[in-house]
Amino acid sequence: MVAVATQDYRDTPIEPDRDDGRPDIEADVDAAPHSPHAVQRVTWAELFFDLVFVFAVTQVAHAVSVGDGWGDLGRSLLLFVPFWWAWVGCTIQFNGLVVSATRRHLLLLAIAGAAFVMSISVPDAYGDRGVLFGGAYFGARILLAVVGRIREAFRQRINPISGALVTGALWMLAGLLPAGTRQWAWLALAAVELSMPLVLGHRLDYMRFDASHLPERFGLFVIIALGETLVGIGQGGTHKALDGTEGTALFVAFILSCGLWWTYFQYGASAAEHALRVAKIPAALVRSSFSYGHLAFVVGIILAAAGMAQAVAGPAEHPHGVHALLLGSGVSLYTATFCYTRIVMFGGASYTRVIASLLAIVITVLSPGLPALAPLVMLAALVIALNAFELYWVTSGRPLMLINVGQGAAGR
Template identity: 30%
Template sequence: MSEDDTIAPAPQPTSEENRHASWLELFFDLVAVAGVAQIAHLLHGVPDMSDLGLYALLFLAFWTAWIVFTLYANVAYENTHVRTVLAAMFGMAVMAAAVPGVHEGDDQHARVFALAYVLIRGLASRAWQHRRQILVDWPAAQMSLGVIPWIVSLWTHDPTRHWLWALGIALDLYVTFAVSARDIVERQGARERHDDRPARRGSARGPSLARSQTEHLSERLSLFVLIVLGEGVAQVVEATSDAEWDKKLCVLAVAAFFLLAALWALSFEHGYAGVPHLTAGVLPSRAGLPLHCFVSGCLAALAAALGAAAGHLDTLPDATRWLLCSSLAGYFLLSGLAWLGKAERERRWLLSVALPCCALPLLLAAFGAHVHTVTVVWLLVLIALWPILYERMVTKSPKGVVGTAT
């Protein structure tokens, strides 16, 4: 029997194009707004390496909690258990509320954050067990290996606790890339064949394989990136509303808006599922989902840096300048990885666009200590606009061919 014979496709509406995020899913995504905002606040002021490391760790945990239920609703469709999703939503809200305390080293808040994460993952695992399905795209969604270090962390303190959380995330990534969903099904089937207990009435022995519905998942992933970009606007609005409105601040606000607008265009007009230069069907979900996570993390970090820039209108502190520039460099590095997945990739594009867009922000971070804040942001705007302008120029050229995103 082939793998495709055992795959149970997600329930489909009349037309895949007609399926959009439900009201429950949109309500669920609102929690992502609170979570991203709280986690982005970890980078306010002048963040150090420990702040950046904690930000990356908490963002990965929050995104993981979000994606496991995003995938569940994607596959379950009309059979989604509302109470289960609402319970997960409450758990994510608790995680978001605990973030400031985790940053301050409060043991109680850290334990609550870890406990909420463990319960969310347990709910997801139970939901998949009820469906008797193994998700091909993301097997870690229903496996508990990566949760074990989080459980152990409930009885530890910083910094051991944080290392255990990082181990849990690493184990999830290992499961995602190293474990075959079909192998999981075969092991589960072998276990049940040795189980003498009769199967439950009306249920078949052994789980089946399931795949996510591509277009619906793309919409959910895109909504998450929109949330992150919206957080960037909120950061700038919050920072400028409390400051004295002078010429420098106004010019900076305009530059920040243009930068976010350029990133929106790259992620949606020239990308797919919020990932710039990605085309539908080019990468498997196992590669595309981590790419989405890291792109979102870079954008959230950039949003926090833009908010901090409004408080330093003359020159940026070194840490803030590095955060702002390296976040944009990371965004373009990931877009270059997405482009490499295309069959029609061009070396010229990598040399003319990907390389300079990654290198120039880092050069600005390294040598821009005396460059005015407004100038730094406008230079980043020009860097962000360059891939769009390059694509238009090559597309108009009769000899140039550029792969565009759907």
């Protein structure tokens, strides 16, 4: 599902009766022509833009890994919220945007620059770089408002873009507060931003989205997060002898990372694209399965990455407290999120993934006091067993085992 761009966008849309194999972009207005062959692909500029968020995920994952206790974990994950909403806002606004390649690239690079400043501010965001972190985020929000105005994304004055401008300014001003007060102010602002799609998201309902480009972009962010698992275990393996327990931990961690990739991209990615194509109101999926669901996917991967890095660095050690729970909680959150996304898309959750998420929780509860290698092996075996069983079940032509709870946005 994740593809690499082969060429950049045209400056103008392809006419409805033409199909020369080149990318087709349509304005998000009623008068825009609709090509039956319209496909918007990820561009080189977007891939470069994503590199900044590779750095951002690395910074947040490192903060999670070195944090001491639940407070540090919460503060670290809190910093990921503005990164996520900046990336989601950019992905949605640039989906179907009709603008020249030069303007598109300049806007993307400008937003990437703001995100880069945010990234370098992460280690000291609760210290001297609070204003820099918040100010860079506010800058990204201003640029996204410019893009939204170009695209004419909203018809109402009060909308997610105008709301984000207010919260962005408050993120910057909160950076002036003492560290203890700042964290609570940012937490309140994060809660407001997380609730905004629920409160104002219905104003997206009239918008059209390219059903190839949007799932591809969100899939690419899952790849970014999964890349952090490889970076974490790779760095641990670089400084350890690759024999005995250390070599086993490195191998098992890599297998687990592959299993997490398979869990999403074997069936989940194509299901998300199909759901977006057939949904009566695609925006309902954009603000639920994509915005919220993929946030949970990425947070789960970040937690798992931190846990895997610690397991590879000290496989025979007995982690305690929050560090003992990172790996299992990350895998359980990641697996359980598939249940949520499938329910909102198709109205039912897979029995296999419900069971797998519950078993991952059991392993998480058992993890404190065990050698770090033990839960790593158990979770890797669980993920591989889940994928192997689903592959067997689907290829044998058997009906899906679903817990039906209602009617999803894309039907059943």
